[in-house]
Amino acid sequence: MKRGAILTAFTIFSLLCASAQHVEPLFEFALVTDVHISRESTAVEDLERTIASINKNPAIQFVLLPGDLTENGETAVLLQTKKMLDNLNVPYFAVPGNHETKWSESGATDFPKIFGSDRFRFEWQNFVFLAFNSGPIIRMMDGHVGISDLLWLKQELEATDPLKNIIIVTHYPLQSGDVDNWYEVTDLIRQYSVKAVLSGHHHRNNLVSYDGIPAFINRSNLRAKEAVGGYSLFSVTPDSIIVREQLIGQEPRRWGAYSLRTKYFEKDPSGYERPDYSVNVQYPAVKKQWMFRTKAAIYAPPLAYGQRVYVVDDSGFLSCLSLKNGSLLWQFETEGRILGQPAIGRSLVVFGSADGCIYAVDADSGSLRWKVKTGAPVLGAVRIEKGKAYVGGSDRKFRCLDLKTGALLWSYDALGGYVETLPLIWKDLVIFGAWDSYMYALNKKDGSLRWKWNNGNSRMHFSPAAVWPVAAKGKLFFSAPDRTLNALDLKTGKTVWRTKESMVRETIALSADKKRIYSKTMQDSVVCYATSSLVPQKLWSSYVAYGYDHAPTMPVEKGKLFGTTKNGLIFALDPLSGRVIWKHKVGNSLIHVAPIDSNSCLFTNAEGYVGLLVYKEKLLLQGN
Numbered sequence: 001m002k003r004g005a006i007l008t009a010f011t012i013f014s015l016l017c018a019s020a021q022h023v024e025p026l027f028e029f030a031l032v033t034d035v036h037i038s039r040e041s042t043a044v045e046d047l048e049r050t051i052a053s054i055n056k057n058p059a060i061q062f063v064l065l066p067g068d069l070t071e072n073g074e075t076a077v078l079l080q081t082k083k084m085l086d087n088l089n090v091p092y093f094a095v096p097g098n099h100e101t102k103w104s105e106s107g108a109t110d111f112p113k114i115f116g117s118d119r120f121r122f123e124w125q126n127f128v129f130l131a132f133n134s135g136p137i138i139r140m141m142d143g144h145v146g147i148s149d150l151l152w153l154k155q156e157l158e159a160t161d162p163l164k165n166i167i168i169v170t171h172y173p174l175q176s177g178d179v180d181n182w183y184e185v186t187d188l189i190r191q192y193s194v195k196a197v198l199s200g201h202h203h204r205n206n207l208v209s210y211d212g213i214p215a216f217i218n219r220s221n222l223r224a225k226e227a228v229g230g231y232s233l234f235s236v237t238p239d240s241i242i243v244r245e246q247l248i249g250q251e252p253r254r255w256g257a258y259s260l261r262t263k264y265f266e267k268d269p270s271g272y273e274r275p276d277y278s279v280n281v282q283y284p285a286v287k288k289q290w291m292f293r294t295k296a297a298i299y300a301p302p303l304a305y306g307q308r309v310y311v312v313d314d315s316g317f318l319s320c321l322s323l324k325n326g327s328l329l330w331q332f333e334t335e336g337r338i339l340g341q342p343a344i345g346r347s348l349v350v351f352g353s354a355d356g357c358i359y360a361v362d363a364d365s366g367s368l369r370w371k372v373k374t375g376a377p378v379l380g381a382v383r384i385e386k387g388k389a390y391v392g393g394s395d396r397k398f399r400c401l402d403l404k405t406g407a408l409l410w411s412y413d414a415l416g417g418y419v420e421t422l423p424l425i426w427k428d429l430v431i432f433g434a435w436d437s438y439m440y441a442l443n444k445k446d447g448s449l450r451w452k453w454n455n456g457n458s459r460m461h462f463s464p465a466a467v468w469p470v471a472a473k474g475k476l477f478f479s480a481p482d483r484t485l486n487a488l489d490l491k492t493g494k495t496v497w498r499t500k501e502s503m504v505r506e507t508i509a510l511s512a513d514k515k516r517i518y519s520k521t522m523q524d525s526v527v528c529y530a531t532s533s534l535v536p537q538k539l540w541s542s543y544v545a546y547g548y549d550h551a552p553t554m555p556v557e558k559g560k561l562f563g564t565t566k567n568g569l570i571f572a573l574d575p576l577s578g579r580v581i582w583k584h585k586v587g588n589s590l591i592h593v594a595p596i597d598s599n600s601c602l603f604t605n606a607e608g609y610v611g612l613l614v615y616k617e618k619l620l621l622q623g624n
Helices: 005-019 043-055 075-085 110-115 147-158 182-189 617-623
Strands: 027-031 060-066 092-095 120-124 127-131 165-169 194-199 206-210 213-217 230-236 240-247 253-259 286-293 303-305 308-312 317-322 328-333 343-345 348-352 357-362 368-373 383-385 388-392 398-402 408-412 424-426 429-433 438-443 449-454 470-472 475-479 485-489 495-499 516-520 523-530 538-548 556-558 560-564 569-573 580-585 591-597 600-605 609-615
Touching: 043 075, 043 230, 060 127, 060 194, 075 110, 092 120, 092 127, 127 147, 147 182, 182 206, 213 253, 286 580, 303 343, 303 591, 343 383, 348 388, 357 388, 383 424, 398 429, 424 470, 516 560, 538 569, 538 580, 556 591, 560 591, 569 591, 569 600, 580 609
Parallel strands: 027 060, 060 092, 127 165, 165 194, 194 213
Antiparallel strands: 027 230, 120 127, 206 213, 230 240, 240 253, 286 609, 303 308, 308 317, 317 328, 343 348, 348 357, 357 368, 383 388, 388 398, 398 408, 424 429, 429 438, 438 449, 470 475, 475 485, 485 495, 516 523, 523 538, 556 560, 560 569, 569 580, 591 600, 600 609
């Protein structure tokens, strides 16, 4: 059954149910999603009311919590939320949402520690419930179901009795625009007896289909503009699954149902939307020289050094590959995911891990040279200069370490949030943003504060914390989630100019001659501004046609201007005019690029691939 047919089937089924006599349910459960607990908010009261409502209803046998339990993913708030949920008098099962994984001082590692796992499987009568993390991890991007979660899901499905009914639970809806690799999940689960998918994220009730698979998208627990919040009540009968909206203190209102007997989809997924790779046909001069796949997602750019490539991944490995052919030379394993780009100096690869340590590994052999324990995850990228390594951590400290020994030279201990960015070294300053709404400038010699800047919004979600700032002509340039391009005086931190003209977000690059900065807009275009002007001076805007994009992937100029998107597109532009030279799509997930020269670039993506693209200009001329 193809797209659209499921809604027709549902309409017929609803009409039949409306006139049918009441059928006693086999069991009932509550679904509470998008709770968004923060340190001070009405969300706490909304959740307390929901818990009290559930505890008063003896028909509810368990509770599902498909993500966004907290607003910022903070450890203290996760603990607070669990303490509240422990007041439920029935079992509850939780998975994280994007607010626990994108904004997470622990690198999304605290949720499974506090709640026992970031997946769950349990059986209730003849039903099996399977839930897993749908991301994203730290980087702003679409949801993404990682390699390890797909493998877990496949194993659980294969181990399930074919006579049992399966319910899938995710935070993100499994559809294009929400999860970048939705098709990998739907192609897998459609091979089994899946009766419905239950999701949240959109904060509203909606019946949809994921490639034909019936699904319920559920309202947020928050009251929003109403007097009270609410949640979903599900009733499972011998022939149907029915959902009602339970507003606190009111009678529940039925809003949807699916038949458990109707066959809504086939095993064959053909006919449904899939990523479009036709752009690669339009630019045939771009070729993949080699590809290598790791066993986990990659959320940081690759790093080339000599004839080697260094890549960190979500399973905690640093991998060293041959630049020539992509063959694996060695790997070094940590005990936590690695999210920040490493740096190399004096034959040492330095990087942080979510296991709370900073590592220095021999660049040739992969052997450990030193390790520094910080007591909290280290998600930031590392900058090395003149025998010193600079990196920020989730213990709200920024460190300067001796490159040779790892000895602490100084630390700045007054951050209000964690660090994920790559620091900038400019003359005697170390500059970086943190997830506390501030951009910091520290004295490079002793770590003392020189200045800090705030955009006027204290909400942490608007922090200039993911962008890698650049400096030229006495000014610091960066963009932030408030869609503003900023120029500050490097000496004082005072604002020189700010503009929302181009609607850019968390991306910035500096030209080789330091005369231009580039940023990716949130819709289809790349813009270029002059660095010398005391007011915003746009030099060009280029329509690249990549669609909507909000990923913090930094463009890089190296002969050409290279850029990437959240859905696997790499592009190369003329840095003087913005003219599109070529585009190439690699996968459908977040992708980072590291140019080798003007005609070749390395890339990594969230699907676990590392590769080398080469632009063969002669081939293009011959083809013309």
